[in-house]
Amino acid sequence: xxxxxxxxxxxxxETTQAIGLAVLQRAVEKLPNSPGVxxxxxxxxEVLYVGKARALxxxxxxxxxxxxxxNRIRRMVAETASLEIVTTHTEVExxxxxxxxxxxxxPRYNVLLxxxxxxxxxxxxxxHAFPQITKHRGARNRKGEYFGPFASAGSVxxxxxxxxxxxxxxxxxxAVFAQRTRPCLQYQIKRCSAPCVGYIDEPSYQALxxxxxxxxxxxxxxxxxxxxxxxxxxxxxxxxxxxxxYRDRIRALTQIxxxxxxxxxxxxxxxxxxxxxxxxxxxxxxxxxxGGANYGNRAYFPSHDRSLEVGEVLTSFIGQFYDDKxxxxxxxxxxxxxxxxxxxxxxxxxxxxxxxxxxxQRGPKRKPVExxxxxxxxxxxxxxxxxxxxxxxxxxxxxxxxxxxxPQRIEVYDNSHISGTNAIGGMIVAGPEGFVKGAxxxxxxxxxxxxxxxxxxxxxxxxxxxxxxREVMTRRFQRALKEDPDRTGGTWPDLVxxxxxxxxxxxxxxxxxxxxxxxxxxxxxxxGPDRNAGRERFFMPGxxxxxxxxxxxALYFLQRLRDEAHRFAxxxxxxxxxxxxxxxxxxxxxxxxxxxxxxxxxxxxxxRSIARAGLSDLQQVAGINQTVAKKIxxxxxxxG
Numbered sequence: 001x002x003x004x005x006x007x008x009x010x011x012x013x014e015t016t017q018a019i020g021l022a023v024l025q026r027a028v029e030k031l032p033n034s035p036g037v038x039x040x041x042x043x044x045x046e047v048l049y050v051g052k053a054r055a056l057x058x059x060x061x062x063x064x065x066x067x068x069x070x071n072r073i074r075r076m077v078a079e080t081a082s083l084e085i086v087t088t089h090t091e092v093e094x095x096x097x098x099x100x101x102x103x104x105x106x107p108r109y110n111v112l113l114x115x116x117x118x119x120x121x122x123x124x125x126x127x128h129a130f131p132q133i134t135k136h137r138g139a140r141n142r143k144g145e146y147f148g149p150f151a152s153a154g155s156v157x158x159x160x161x162x163x164x165x166x167x168x169x170x171x172x173x174x175a176v177f178a179q180r181t182r183p184c185l186q187y188q189i190k191r192c193s194a195p196c197v198g199y200i201d202e203p204s205y206q207a208l209x210x211x212x213x214x215x216x217x218x219x220x221x222x223x224x225x226x227x228x229x230x231x232x233x234x235x236x237x238x239x240x241x242x243x244x245x246y247r248d249r250i251r252a253l254t255q256i257x258x259x260x261x262x263x264x265x266x267x268x269x270x271x272x273x274x275x276x277x278x279x280x281x282x283x284x285x286x287x288x289x290x291g292g293a294n295y296g297n298r299a300y301f302p303s304h305d306r307s308l309e310v311g312e313v314l315t316s317f318i319g320q321f322y323d324d325k326x327x328x329x330x331x332x333x334x335x336x337x338x339x340x341x342x343x344x345x346x347x348x349x350x351x352x353x354x355x356x357x358x359x360x361q362r363g364p365k366r367k368p369v370e371x372x373x374x375x376x377x378x379x380x381x382x383x384x385x386x387x388x389x390x391x392x393x394x395x396x397x398x399x400x401x402x403x404x405x406x407p408q409r410i411e412v413y414d415n416s417h418i419s420g421t422n423a424i425g426g427m428i429v430a431g432p433e434g435f436v437k438g439a440x441x442x443x444x445x446x447x448x449x450x451x452x453x454x455x456x457x458x459x460x461x462x463x464x465x466x467x468x469x470r471e472v473m474t475r476r477f478q479r480a481l482k483e484d485p486d487r488t489g490g491t492w493p494d495l496v497x498x499x500x501x502x503x504x505x506x507x508x509x510x511x512x513x514x515x516x517x518x519x520x521x522x523x524x525x526x527x528g529p530d531r532n533a534g535r536e537r538f539f540m541p542g543x544x545x546x547x548x549x550x551x552x553x554a555l556y557f558l559q560r561l562r563d564e565a566h567r568f569a570x571x572x573x574x575x576x577x578x579x580x581x582x583x584x585x586x587x588x589x590x591x592x593x594x595x596x597x598x599x600x601x602x603x604x605x606x607x608r609s610i611a612r613a614g615l616s617d618l619q620q621v622a623g624i625n626q627t628v629a630k631k632i633x634x635x636x637x638x639x640g
Contacts, residue, residue, distance in 0.1 A: 021064055042079045095343070096323075119288075124147075129202055165190065181197065227249055234246060268290075273318065274334035277313070278380055284314065333357065410496075466507040535547065
């Protein structure tokens with residue numbers, strides 16, 4: 001049962017709201033009636049909300065009438081301590097700026113698209129006589145022709161393999177291409193025509209490139225007809241080996257087409273965006289069609305207030321989604337949007353070409369929208385079911401570990417090293433929505449304390465797991481005390497899990513006591529006899545060790561958390577070990593940075609040759625003067 005607010009609480013809320021209203025009323029007096037973007041900030045300077053307006057004065061004035069505002073907006077007004085504006089020439093410019101600021105500032109009262117992963121493309125390079133076909137991600141700044149976006153790296157890789165089989169294009173780098181003296185394995189398995197060793201001339205190879213580009217542009221029927229004709233001519237000439245090669249290429253094309261399960265007549269380049277809302281949560285599915293082919297789809301779950309309608313969420317999502325992605329000529333949506341015409345103009349400016357946004361209600365174009373909507377509904381159902389399941393598991397953990405309530409933030413710690421070298425501490429985070437990967441952290445274990453560093457690092461010896469855990473926990477919670485001493489920022493754990501046994505728990509308890517943190521629940525998970533999963537033992541302060549039933553869902557959940565922490569820590573250790581392996585002895589010489597190291601290696605070919613070089617030889621390298629040459633020489637000849 002929820003307690004009724006006291007008169008004191010109501011007075012405080014009204015006072016806070018009055019202060020926020022006064023801030024906006026004073027700001028309105030100076031606002032122009034021109035288009036622009038406004039930002040509401042709280043007392044600490046954090047941006048609460050970013051909005052755009054056709055007329056700034058009129059829009060901000062609407063916030064000064066509380067009776068017309070929703071509860072969400074009233075809360076926002078109450079927290080507002082200042083207002084900042086940027087004027088623009090048009091409302092379209094304001095919309096583009098608004099979307100950019102929302103993605104950059106992540107204000108908590110806006111609809112937020114938290115997934116900022118870029119999409120991969122297929123690139124057919126244009127800076128080489130024999131173009132390469134390769135996967136590309138990021139800015140399209142290399143010369144060539146780009147095809148995409150694809151929904152995942154996996155779909156790109158499968159398509160490239162099939163295209164290699166169909167068109168025999170090379171996927172090797174230019175450096176590898178230049179060094180080949182005989183055909184590589186790609187030629188042997190019939191995925192390349194071996195231009196590197198002259199097995200195909202430039203015009204013939206370019207014909208293959210043109211066929212591949214035509215296929216990716218949507219002329220699959222024309223390309224396939226041409227290959228069938230060539231196969232038939234080879235067969236008629238009794239050249240059955242050549243005919244068989246064309247047959248294999250035709251099969252590869254058919255394989256690509258088989259994966260492009262939805263083909264809508266009349267649609268060449270389009271994105272289909274459908275939103276489904278239930279339980280205050282929205283799932284948005286984006287399907288990519290390029291060249292008439294389906295390039296895959298991806299589901300998004302934007303963060304927003306539960307009171308927002310699906311149309312509002314979809315409008316905000318589209319603006320943010322295309323903030324850093326080129327939109328196609330056609331965008332089809334599942335809802336009629338109030339600002340559809342404005343979005344069209346903004347996307348056209350962003351793309352540099354005409355973009356049309358439609359809301360198909362019947363006919364062939366409705367089919368892909370319905371398909372995307374079905375996918376959104378099913379994905380949301382899975383998400384809500386998983387959330388409910390996760391909620392039950394968190395409730396079980398609260399019972400098992402004697403917590404006051406289900407934990408909303410669980411932090412799991414693990415260390416990874418080989419005989420104490422390249423040691424890494426890993427922290428993963430989980431909550432009601434699953435793993436919170438944006439909150440994961442890695443800690444490079446320090447072997448000695450430098451000024452300003454943690455003192456515990458000085459006592460760590462190779463393989464000292466307890467010392468490593470002490471350092472990680474000290475650094476983690478010293479920072480938490482400094483950055484969020486009041487524990488209001490959502491960054492403090494409700495439960496800390498440690499991979500280890502009684503020794504690791506004791507180390508962590510010592511750190512927490514030194515920091516004055518005795519109210520953070522701690523649990524150590526030790527592998528059971530023979531390190532068998534299902535026989536883990538749990539250690540908690542002041543309690544006897546205990547185990548759980550092997551088939552308990554909560555135990556399986558804890559195993560997943562521990563395994564994720566282990567995976568994350570090992571990944572960090574491998575990266576650190578690789579970086580250490582890749583270090584050059586030249587890095588130890590003062591004054592030798594990346595540019596000089598590169599120049600030396602290009603000139604001599606190896607560190608061994610540099611070590612054997614004389615002073616005069618070293619001075620022949622660009623950027624190496626007499627002083628630097630002497631340093632290099634003395635480093636390799638310390639007795640000379």
